[in-house]
Amino acid sequence: MAVQNNPHTTLITPAAPVATNTHGGRAKCLQRLVRLDMPVPRTVALSFETVQGIADGHVPDMARILEQFDPTALLCVRPSSEDPDWGGPGAVLNVGMNDARYVDISDTMGADAAAALYLRFVQTYALHVARLDPDVFDDVMDDGQQGLSETLHAYEAETDESFPQDPGEQLAAVLKSMARAWDGTTARLLRQAKGAPADAGLGLVVQEMIPGLGRGECGSGVMQLVNSTTGQPQITGRYLSQSQGRDALGAGTGALYLARDERGPSLEEVAPEAYAELQQHAELMRRKLREEMQVEFVIENGHAHILDGVRVTRSSRAAVQIAVRLAEDGIIPAQEALMRVDPHALNELLHRQVHPDASRDVLTTGIAASPGAATGQIVFTAAEAQASASRGEPCILVRRETSPEDVRGMHAAAAVLTEKGGMTSHAAVIGRGLGLPCIVGASGLRFVTKKRQLMTQDGRVFKTGDLLTIDGTSGQVLAGQPEMLEAALDDSFRTLMGWAEAECDIGIRANADTPADAQMAQNFNVQGIGLCRTEHMFFEPGRLTVMREMIFAQTPKGRAAVMERLLPIQRKDFVQLFRIMGGKPVCIRLFDPPLHEFLPTNRTGQRELAEALDIPVSDVERRVAAMSEYNPMLGLRGVRLGVTVPEIYDMQARAIFEATLEASEKGEPVVPEVMIPLVSACREVELVKTRIDAVAASVAAEQGRDFDYRLGVMVETPRACLRADEIAPHCAFLSFGTNDLTQMTYGLSRDDAGRFMSAYVNQGVFTEDPFHVLDTDGVGELLQLGVQRGRESQPGITLSVCGEHGGNPESIAFCRAAGFDYVSCSPFRVPVARLAAAQLAI
Numbered sequence: 001m002a003v004q005n006n007p008h009t010t011l012i013t014p015a016a017p018v019a020t021n022t023h024g025g026r027a028k029c030l031q032r033l034v035r036l037d038m039p040v041p042r043t044v045a046l047s048f049e050t051v052q053g054i055a056d057g058h059v060p061d062m063a064r065i066l067e068q069f070d071p072t073a074l075l076c077v078r079p080s081s082e083d084p085d086w087g088g089p090g091a092v093l094n095v096g097m098n099d100a101r102y103v104d105i106s107d108t109m110g111a112d113a114a115a116a117l118y119l120r121f122v123q124t125y126a127l128h129v130a131r132l133d134p135d136v137f138d139d140v141m142d143d144g145q146q147g148l149s150e151t152l153h154a155y156e157a158e159t160d161e162s163f164p165q166d167p168g169e170q171l172a173a174v175l176k177s178m179a180r181a182w183d184g185t186t187a188r189l190l191r192q193a194k195g196a197p198a199d200a201g202l203g204l205v206v207q208e209m210i211p212g213l214g215r216g217e218c219g220s221g222v223m224q225l226v227n228s229t230t231g232q233p234q235i236t237g238r239y240l241s242q243s244q245g246r247d248a249l250g251a252g253t254g255a256l257y258l259a260r261d262e263r264g265p266s267l268e269e270v271a272p273e274a275y276a277e278l279q280q281h282a283e284l285m286r287r288k289l290r291e292e293m294q295v296e297f298v299i300e301n302g303h304a305h306i307l308d309g310v311r312v313t314r315s316s317r318a319a320v321q322i323a324v325r326l327a328e329d330g331i332i333p334a335q336e337a338l339m340r341v342d343p344h345a346l347n348e349l350l351h352r353q354v355h356p357d358a359s360r361d362v363l364t365t366g367i368a369a370s371p372g373a374a375t376g377q378i379v380f381t382a383a384e385a386q387a388s389a390s391r392g393e394p395c396i397l398v399r400r401e402t403s404p405e406d407v408r409g410m411h412a413a414a415a416v417l418t419e420k421g422g423m424t425s426h427a428a429v430i431g432r433g434l435g436l437p438c439i440v441g442a443s444g445l446r447f448v449t450k451k452r453q454l455m456t457q458d459g460r461v462f463k464t465g466d467l468l469t470i471d472g473t474s475g476q477v478l479a480g481q482p483e484m485l486e487a488a489l490d491d492s493f494r495t496l497m498g499w500a501e502a503e504c505d506i507g508i509r510a511n512a513d514t515p516a517d518a519q520m521a522q523n524f525n526v527q528g529i530g531l532c533r534t535e536h537m538f539f540e541p542g543r544l545t546v547m548r549e550m551i552f553a554q555t556p557k558g559r560a561a562v563m564e565r566l567l568p569i570q571r572k573d574f575v576q577l578f579r580i581m582g583g584k585p586v587c588i589r590l591f592d593p594p595l596h597e598f599l600p601t602n603r604t605g606q607r608e609l610a611e612a613l614d615i616p617v618s619d620v621e622r623r624v625a626a627m628s629e630y631n632p633m634l635g636l637r638g639v640r641l642g643v644t645v646p647e648i649y650d651m652q653a654r655a656i657f658e659a660t661l662e663a664s665e666k667g668e669p670v671v672p673e674v675m676i677p678l679v680s681a682c683r684e685v686e687l688v689k690t691r692i693d694a695v696a697a698s699v700a701a702e703q704g705r706d707f708d709y710r711l712g713v714m715v716e717t718p719r720a721c722l723r724a725d726e727i728a729p730h731c732a733f734l735s736f737g738t739n740d741l742t743q744m745t746y747g748l749s750r751d752d753a754g755r756f757m758s759a760y761v762n763q764g765v766f767t768e769d770p771f772h773v774l775d776t777d778g779v780g781e782l783l784q785l786g787v788q789r790g791r792e793s794q795p796g797i798t799l800s801v802c803g804e805h806g807g808n809p810e811s812i813a814f815c816r817a818a819g820f821d822y823v824s825c826s827p828f829r830v831p832v833a834r835l836a837a838a839q840l841a842i
């Protein structure tokens with residue numbers, strides 16, 4: 001056959017040399033359908049090379065293509081790019097339609113059908129091939145025989161030419177316009193945004209048309225075997241009698257359901273045989289193409305023809321369902337199912353989401369700091385949030401930024417919105433820990449908190465009580481209450497997680513500060529707690545006051561008295577954590593933040609504290625002022641506090657060891673991990689270690705029982721990375737805190753960077769927010785140095801990453817390659833991290 005002999009235009013037969021990387025995905029899929037003996041109309045595939053040649057002006061001999069088809073048939077041309085997501089020009093139907101065929105078809109199928117076929121072709125040709133302005137047809141009827149003749153006249157008037165009648169000329173012009181459209185700048189940018197390489201090719205398929213119009217039951221439609229939103233098995237799709245292409249999808253009430261449906265008539269009732277044939281084809285396609293496919297079909301006088309099969313579009317939850325069921329049905333192996341789910345997309349399953357079809361009134365977009373969506377009434381203070389929660393009314397806590405005082409309000413709120421902050425600011429870290437939707441750095445809104453108002457740039461004002469929706473997955477702040485989709489931690493999700501766990505070759509722990517966090521982490525079956533930020537345990541109202549008393553104590557004796565009160569509180573927390581974790585490792589970080597963070601910042605809070613301590617408010621003001629630092633994140637925090645106010649660490653170590661003995665009495669023996677934060681000098685470790693060892697010895701002596709514990713250092717200053725060889729011999733483990741390490745490596749405040757981060761990312765200064773995705777070049781080099789130097793001087797030391805990057809798939813790839821033993825992230829990010837790690841191991 002002529003075309004088969006031509007290397008660039010190939011008739012699709014089971015044996016024809018058609019490949020995805022030379023002819024595109026659609027051509028390859030059609031060949032698979034042909035191999036399955038499906039009723040696919042005759043199709044010729046044009047390779048990437050041929051199409052590029054056409055774009056460059058080398059149009060092949062049309063007669064050689066046309067001779068492959070029935071001379072009375074009309075043709076359709078469709079794009080076939082390597083990846084269907086890269087798009088391509090729209091399909092052109094009914095190529096070959098002209099005045100003579102109009103007469104023939106009128107005789108066989110009726111004048112209306114002939115006019116509809118011709119009109120569709122003229123309209124598409126005029127706009128996409130001749131590139132006429134759509135206005136040209138404004139005053140023209142758009143259907144029927146009258147519409148056809150008016151459209152042909154308008155075409156001729158505009159182009160000064162009659163509509164081309166020669167099918168070869170028509171086909172050449174269609175192919176050329178489609179080839180050139182692919183080369184256009186907009187198309188290029190669009191597909192490159194979806195990951196297509198700059199030289200991505202386009203193939204085209206030319207297929208004989210089965211018209212879908214005419215006598216008997218004729219029409220077109222699509223069928224799939226699953227619901228695209230839920231992923232559950234369900235025959236869905238639409239069918240429209242007397243229609244072509246994908247008309248059925250846009251047809252509204254005129255279209256039929258496929259399977260019997262109480263909402264209206266169905267194809268199953270109208271054409272039961274064709275329906276049964278289609279169902280069989282769809283099932284075969286699923287099994288043999290190893291994917292849920294949408295079948296594009298035409299019914300011709302009661303019989304089904306398959307025009308195409310495309311991968312079913314799917315929500316994230318549907319992607320999980322589909323992958324797991326394909327594996328459970330033995331169609332794909334479990335490993336492949338794991339590879340088919342995007343780890344980032346799991347966020348959508350773990351939290352409520354704005355429904356993908358809901359309309360969105362977007363007020364601004366901030367930094368998507370904690371995923372999930374929630375609607376509630378605006379409140380501007382933690383107290384209002386608590387009041388709202390006690391009335392059972394969901395609320396959105398709106399703050400310029402949050403501080404420890406707001407934590408109780410965050411617990412009470414459905415979501416949090418702040419003007420300032422970045423991925424590792426207070427609101428973001430707490431929000432992720434609580435699984436609370438959170439947007440930070442929403443500087444596109446004006447936060448007039450004194451007046452209790454939120455203003456948009458175009459002057460809309462939102463007040464206390466107004467409804468707001470926070471979409472922490474996209475970062476969009478929305479007015480009102482869009483429809484939501486609930487979280488879906490169903491059996492498929494659990495199955496997928498089980499498979500992922502079996503594949504992972506890097507450990508996954510959770511950052512968990514409270515028993516609730518630890519329970520959540522256990523629900524995701526983590527390997528332990530990688531970071532318990534103990535300061536978060538003091539944010540509850542009763543405890544905050546004791547903490548403040550400790551800070552205000554003037555003498556070591558006074559301080560010791562308050563420590564006595566803090567000790568049982570901490571011990572109880574740790575016993576609970578150890579019990580929940582059932583013998584799995586728990587890494588407890590000693591107190592880290594600057595003390596002043598615990599002090600009240602406003603007058604009301606200061607007055608309350610003065611009352612509680614029975615001292616004049618002026619004393620409170622003075623102490624607060626005295627403790628303020630110009631740059632608290634680089635000030636008296638972490639181990640610096642441990643060295644200068646050692647009673648705090650002594651108390652915490654005692655609480656940990658007493659809890660260890662208490663929890664080991666009944667359950668698994670506990671081996672606590674104690675971690676020293678913000679180390680920059682080896683001597684800091686020596687000083688703290690000496691005291692902690694002493695506390696351990698005295699607890700063991702007092703109780704007459706021995707226990708093991710592991711002491712480690714949090715490596716989160718550049719100097720600690722560089723001096724890891726000196727630090728490691730004192731430690732059982734090093735855990736790299738990439739939040740502070742990023743902050744200090746860039747000299748970029750984690751609390752303030754949100755203000756300019758989007759400008760920096762938009763202008764390409766940073767490819768990504770480095771607090772979100774690890775900067776593998778700079779921060780990564782420090783990590784590598786730390787790993788190498790630490791391991792060299794202390795072989796067998798455990799190495800981990802516990803910054804927020806531990807839950808980010810791209811960063812996990814780096815951590816695994818760098819040889820870390822485990823990563824630790826917020827509990828809700830554990831599934832994302834586990835799937836990402838499994839994919840790396842497969």
Ligand code: PEP
Pocket residue numbers: 424429531533592716736737738739740741802803804
């Ligand atoms: C870090 O700095 O990476 C870290 C985990 O600690 P925090 O976020 O509490 O400073």
Ligand code: MG
Pocket residue numbers: 716737739740
């Ligand atoms: Mg830190």
